[in-house]
Amino acid sequence: MSKRPFLQKLLNVRPAEWKVVTQLFWLQFFMGTGIAFFFTASFSHFLEKFSASQLAWVMIISSPLLFLTGxxxxxxxxxxxLTRVGTIVIILMAISILTLQLSSNWIKGDWFYYITFAWYYVLxxxxxxxFWSITSTLFDVRQSKRLFAVISGGDIPAKFIGYTMAYFFxxxxxxxxxxxxxxxxxxxxxxxxxxxxxxxxVHHHHHHAEHAVEFVQGKGFKVFVKRYTLxxxxxxLAVLTFIISACLAIVNYAFYKEVKEENHGNKELSNFIILFMAASQIIALLVKIIFTGRIVASIGIKKSLLVxxxxxxxxxxxIVSAQFVSSESNLVFYAFGIAAxxxxxLRTAITNPVFLTVMQPLNPNARSKAHAIVKGIMDPFAFLFAGILLIIIKNLKPGNELLILCYILAFFGISWIVSILLVNRS
Structure with missing residues (x-):
């Protein structure tokens, strides 16, 4: 027996779907590897000069860039x-990476460190x-439940390879x-x-009046938002995206701060973060490729999003209990590390592919607009909100900043659950 049928069975992919699925997998793999290298480069470059607390300003700077990109x-x-759009986007991303590399030889201002790291979020x-504007048009709802975790799985080994190679070099x-x-x-x-x-x-979106999104006459940003938020x-989904993005931004910020306290040098911090990212991708790969599709099929979309x-x-x-019970900072550090x-x-293996599956009942045109709104509009606002919130907390200088962040994350976690219940009612 050849390996191919075994892989198809393991990944729950049907023979007729195999060619398209593998092409999408490798498309995601190469883009993901490039972005993983860029993250490591920009993150390490930033930490050579600034502390982890300055990451809040990167979130704020990236917000208008993300909005403009969307x-x-x-x-x-x-x-x-769509394939021409994809080609243009990939070429522009590659040109921007090359431009930043060449510019680094003669631009030494502090602003360049911030822009370079903020550009990671743009990429x-x-x-x-x-990727998802193309992928979402290729499969129906049932197929997306089985395949989205596998297709997007190319991003995980890409990140692992990128982070691991970057760690050594x-x-x-x-x-x-x-x-x-x-x-x-x-x-x-x-x-x-x-x-x-x-x-x-791959087929082009047909923009006509018979789609699932109510039509509103006019032009401009306000009309665009109104047309697709009706x-x-x-x-x-837009509200849920805002909550998830803000929550994850705060989790990463808090974790980087904790790591910084344990690893006082910026070099040690960047090394730890790179290894952490690589290790998390191994776990995510196993969960995502093997279990995600089956979890969604067995317990449903609603329960999967709640995980x-x-x-x-x-x-x-x-984490909160550890802070009250023990004065040992290592216990809190390890607890937050496990949480991160x-x-x-779970975000990589379950939330992202399942979240995209939720959009599949929309027709291709409405689905494309949903992707543009939840990622191109709500993500920038979430980063802006999280960055401002973190700077305010830092300037207020509370006695235990991590404890305050835990309470804020708990509020977002509850809001996350409520938002999922509302989405499922839709």
Whole structure:
């Protein structure tokens, strides 16, 4: 027996779907590897000069950049075929990476450190909009439940390879020299997009009056938002996206702060974060590829979405209890480390693919607009909100900043659950 049928059975992919699924997997893999190298380069470069607390300002700076990216992508999507949009986006991402690498040789201002790291979030958003605008048009609701976890699984080994290789070379060749492999891997995704385009399975969105989103006459940003938030499901998904993005931004910030206290040097901090990201991807790969599709099929979308916030709330109880019970900082550090890994794994393996499955009942046009709104509009607002909130907390100088952040995360966790219940009612 060949390995191919075994893999199809293991991954729950049918023979007729195999070719498209593998092409999407490798498309995601190459883009993901490029972005992983970029993250390591920009993150290490930033920590060479600034403390982890300055990451809040990166969130604020990235907010308008993310909004502009989402708006430009929507304009492109209206004018061109999806595979042409994808080609343009990938080429622009590669050019931007190359530009930052070459500019680093003569730009030494502090602002360049902030812009470079903020640009990571732009690349991440652009690649997600590019990938999922294509993928969401290829499968129906039943197929998406089985396949989205497998298709998006290419991002996980990509990140693992990127983070692992970067760990060994970041302090040898210098952080920004890792932008060269980031540039190469990004361009390496183009052949797989070309194969998808050549196969003819990707179709352009047809913009007509008979779609699931109520039509509103006019132009401009206000009309755009009104046109696509009249749909109850899209509106509630947008709110849920804001909650999830803000929550995860605060979790990462708090974890980086805790790691910084345990690893006083910036070099040690960046090494720890890179290893942490690599380890979390191994766990996420096993969960996502093997279990996610089966979990969704067995307990349903509603219960699957509830897994991450419930686990987060449970771990927050452990963290808060550890702070009151023990004065040992190591106990709190390890508890928060477990929480950060759990949230990262569950977000990557369950929340993201299941969240995308929720959008599948919308027709392709409305589905595309839902992706543009929840990622291109709500993510920037979430980053802006989280960044401002973290700066306010830092300036207020509370006695126990981590405890305050835990209470805020608990509020977001409860809001997360309520929002999921509202989405499922839609």
């Amino acid at each position: 708006w430009v992508f929507t304009k492109f999507e209206h004018r061109f075929h 991440y958003l652009a690649s997600n909009l590019c 970041v302090h040898t060749v210098g952080p920004l020299n890792l932008l060269w492999p980031a540039f190469a891997f990004m361009l390496g995704s183009l052949p797989f997009l070309y194969q998808l385009s050549k196969s003819g399975v 749909n109850t499901l899209i509106r509630r 991450t916030p419930l686990v987060l709330l449970g771990l927050l109880i452990v 890994i759990a949230v990262e794994v």
